Amino acid sequence: MWEFIDERKAQIAFSAYQHVSLVLQAVLVATVIAVVLAVVVTRFRPLEPVANAVSAMGLTIPSFALLGLLVPLVGIGVASAFVAVTFYATLPILRNAVVGLQGVDARLVESAHGMGMNTLATLTRVRLPLAWPVILAGIRVSTQMSMGIAAIAAYVLGPGLGQLIYTGLAQIGGANALNSALVGTLGVVILALAIDALLLLLGRLTISKGIRA
């Protein structure tokens, strides 16, 4: 296996980079979408069960099925992979953002208003910082999940380490089939754990001092 890695160092590193890049970009977009939706949902309370139900139903749909539905719409390639990963990444963050924003003590919001903050300032300086730990937990869940979905998305020619797994599968019986699948799988595991650790660190750095556990 070491020989296999050594011979293809550049290619594996590139796949790993693309995998992480796809996931991080998708999660970033998902976070923005989810937080915006959550702000809307918490503003119009009756929407909340609907949002949660949609989130639960969305997560029920198998990723391979969603890819199948996306291919006719956006074509084979990176676009399908990106849309699918973003879709799944949005749902856990949305759920957590709604819970987090609702968990903010109404009295704190009222005091912020009392101090003269407008709605936007209250949102960015009081509600979001207080909800951030919960949102970040959602982001961690999303990122872990996205790493695996990105691997599956390689089947529709998405970028990343999943390609190594499918190459191994296609070359079954060949000398390097097992190595290829193994490197692809372990690569995803290692990267997933590393990114999770980084997000934990991000939490340390960005969670407001006053509410740090």
Added chain:
Amino acid sequence: MSRTDTTRPVAVPAGDAPRSADTETAPRRSRWAVSGESRILLLVLPVVVALVFGAWAWWRATADLDSIEARQLAWGLILDLIWQHVKLTLVATFFVLLVAIPLGIALTRPRFKRAAPLAVGIANAGQAAPAIGLIVLLAMLLGFTFGTAVLALTLYAVLPVLRNTITGLQGIDPTLVEAGRGIGMSGAGVLFRVELPLAVPVIMTGVRTALVLLVGTATLATFVNAGGLGTLIVTGITLFRYPVLVSGALLVALLALLVDWAGRVLERVARPKGI
């Protein structure tokens, strides 16, 4: 409870349908008194599934398919694939329950209590493995068979049931256990007549999560020659026939939603009367 649990980050199933709020417990009212979200899912979901399936069946009956498409979408073949998919899901669920519940019980007994965080940690980290990698690697080692697919699926879905069994058992008021012992029940008696019944709602939520995870991951079984509805998706992509591809994707999605719904109904039916 659901609120605090949602905030707890969990490493998740890399392949499919994870839950950030795995261990939510329903409100303690009557069995059928449900919150807004559950009501939508319990009542609207089957209607949506039925409507979409009806629309698909109508399309299938009237569409003008070429010979390749017609062969791939023959009713007999589709029923076979659905049955294979359901069989994969159910057999794997059986093994998941067989492994996860006894293990969860063992890990909450005083003797092994200290190993519980370690076991859940290992299971969490293992969940970071991509489903597709796990299933392909196992097939390379053990052969491209139904058994391999079931093994991979089982490994993949043990975590939610294990975690919820442990959470459910740990969440029980210790005074109730003590009361059980106090009226002369044996350790096993307390386990089977007090602890497990009280933990059923939480365990069942884990079982539903596992079921949904399994239906989704079973789409990948086609890569190891174990059949299932994923076959239609792969055939559709390989032959570049969108009707086949979309039919496969749609049927898997509907099956997953239906299984989720069945799980929700089961959750309510299985809940013991007192809680």
